[in-house]
Amino acid sequence: MKTMLDQAFTRRLRFIVDFPFPGTEEREAMWRRMLRPDQSRDLDFARLARLSLTGGSIQNIAINSAFLAARAGGLVTMPIVLEAARGEFVKMEKPINPADFRWLESAGGTA
Numbered sequence: 001m002k003t004m005l006d007q008a009f010t011r012r013l014r015f016i017v018d019f020p021f022p023g024t025e026e027r028e029a030m031w032r033r034m035l036r037p038d039q040s041r042d043l044d045f046a047r048l049a050r051l052s053l054t055g056g057s058i059q060n061i062a063i064n065s066a067f068l069a070a071r072a073g074g075l076v077t078m079p080i081v082l083e084a085a086r087g088e089f090v091k092m093e094k095p096i097n098p099a100d101f102r103w104l105e106s107a108g109g110t111a
Contacts, residue, residue: 024049027058034062039069040076047078051085051100057092061085 010016022030028049035043053061064084069076082101089096 022055026055027051027053030055030058031062034059035065035076035081039066043076043078043081048081048085053085053088057088061088064088 028045031043031045031048035045061081061084064087065076065081068080068084072080086096086101
């Protein structure tokens with residue numbers, strides 16, 4: 001990302017903070033923090049952590065999952081999280097691997 005900035009612009013910045021892309025363990029910890037156990041059911045955090053996402057995207061998905069669950073009148077479940085994740089991937093124009101969303105398809109959600 002830093003290479004995409006103009007050098008003249010970069011020189012004028014007082015501080016540049018590097019946020020490295022989170023690894024699988026960090027992503028799993030983020031998923032666990034953002035999807036509360038009292039409001040979710042049967043989540044596969046290890047599987048969610050395999051989705052290549054930043055912390056900001058994980059937060060967006062967690063929030064959208066909560067809204068989707070509230071609209072459905074239930075708890076946050078894997079199909080709901082994967083539906084929200086699919087929306088985030090589309091928003092970011094990121095390629096979608098169909099295997100990542102098989103749970104959603106087998107649960108009768110939209111693919």
